[in-house]
Amino acid sequence: MTDTLENASTYQRIYALVNRIPSGQVATYGQIAAMVGSCTARMVGYAMAALPYDTDIPWQRVINRQGKISPRGGGDGALKQRQLLEAEGIQFDTKGRVDFEQAGWPGPDWGWLAENDFFPADLPWA
DNA sequence: CTTTTGACGCGTA
DNA sequence: CTACGCGCCAAAA
Numbered sequence: 177m178t179d180t181l182e183n184a185s186t187y188q189r190i191y192a193l194v195n196r197i198p199s200g201q202v203a204t205y206g207q208i209a210a211m212v213g214s215c216t217a218r219m220v221g222y223a224m225a226a227l228p229y230d231t232d233i234p235w236q237r238v239i240n241r242q243g244k245i246s247p248r249g250g251g252d253g254a255l256k257q258r259q260l261l262e263a264e265g266i267q268f269d270t271k272g273r274v275d276f277e278q279a280g281w282p283g284p285d286w287g288w289l290a291e292n293d294f295f296p297a298d299l300p301w302a
Numbered sequence: 303c304t305t306t307t308g309a310c311g312c313g314t315a
Numbered sequence: 316c317t318a319c320g321c322g323c324c325a326a327a328a
Binding site: 307314315 | 317318319320321322323324325326327328
Binding site: 185186187214215216217218219222223226 | 322323324325326
């Protein structure tokens with residue numbers, strides 16, 4: 177077997193992709209799902225929910241399509257997430273939404289894609 | 303082995 | 316602007 181993400185599980189691919197989001201930028205669940213391929217936005221949400229609390233994955237940079245932070249079961253995590261994003265320079269409007277034109281993640285770089293044989297067919301940003 | 307349970311997005315009305 | 320339905324996977328008990 178290879179070390180490429182090609183044959184990795186869906187969750188593993190999602191985590192790998194989320195891990196590529198640079199500080200100061202945010203991506204949506206649907207965006208990640210589209211890049212992973214054969215995956216829906218909900219899958220990404222499930223993958224985030226399954227993450228351990230002590231993960232290195234920048235889960236806080238993944239928000240919903242409305243530019244808002246998903247309320248999560250309890251609610252304390254959402255506030256923490258906003259604070260982390262603000263600390264990275266992300267700006268929220270009065271409605272608590274992020275402007276994707278300003279902080280949206282364009283996607284992973286091509287070099288990384290080639291390195292991991294990660295090359296879905298229908299990418300809107302390709 | 304089965305059942306439960308989650309951080310969603312998009313079209314349509 | 317709101318409301319509703321549908322699609323889909325993995326881990327834990």
